[in-house]
Amino acid sequence: MNITIAEIFDGMTLRELFQFLHLPKKDLHQLNMSKDISINEQPAKLMDRVQAGDKVYIPTPDEKSNYLPSYRYAQIYYEDDDMLIVMKPKGVKTHPNDLKESNTLMNHIIYTVDSEYVEPIHRLDQETVGLLIVAKNPLMKKILDRMLEDNQIDRIYRAKVKSLLPVKPQTIDMPIGKDKFHPNRKRVSSTGQRAITHIIDSEMLEENVCQLELKLDTGRTHQIRVHLAEIGHPVLGDPLYGNSTLRQLQLHSHKIELVHPFTREQISVSLVDEPLN
Secondary structure, eight states: OOEEEGGGGOOHHHHHHHHHTTOOOHHHHHHOSSSSEEEETOOOOTBOOTTTEEEEOOOOOOOOOOOOOSSSOOEEEEEOOOOOEEEOOOTSSSSSSSSSSSHHHHHHHHHHHHHHHOEEOOOOTTOOOOEEEEEESSHHHHHHHHHTTTTEEEEEEEEEEEEOOOOOEEEEEEEEOOOOOOOTTEOOOOOOOEEEEEEEEEEEEEEEEEEEEEEEESTTTTHHHHHHHHTTTBTOOOTSSSSSSSOOOEEEEEEEEOOOOTOOOEEEESSSOOOOO
């Protein structure tokens, strides 16, 4: 991992930098024992201080992802040395459930990018289209995982629902658990995991069709679909939680925004056009 030190880290030790990014203590210990760290091509340790503009090399664990290449290209919207933002098509799973599978998004990515390690930071339902974040090394994955947990990554979705009037902005804070009567479904359940969805905007597109803009604080399976159905506005084209007989789910991951952990630059990626369903 090659890092150019941003202004915010000027005067910090490397240890303080990685503590600021909440790297787990186990990984800090491993880096502390490493003899391969360098600052401006000179051997260094975690306790050494850095200045803005310094070129730092941090070794990353020699881990490889086990995804088979699909020989199909992934659509990349953003890429740097450590992370990607990619488009997940409709009907494609985020990752395989069996290592023999080779037609998921992660199979496409391992074929497309020059990295032996690619792992998703979050997931999208198979029928959901849109943007998804992928780490290209194990240290970045742990940093991005923590950022997601701490709500430092904004994931904005758009969904079309049936409604006579615009849906008011609101926060849906309802736990989601398994539906014991339907193995493929989830449901609002007092014994489930906490799930928070924010409806931040809405507009009427046509008679009885309203488009919602939503932000997630958590990422439970089918979260948006369950929550919107629970408040009486199931996603159009949803056969599981609505009354649709067609699998044309009108839901997509529209925008991702975050501050890059190392460069501190604002990354904002959004879909210009609505993806085809």
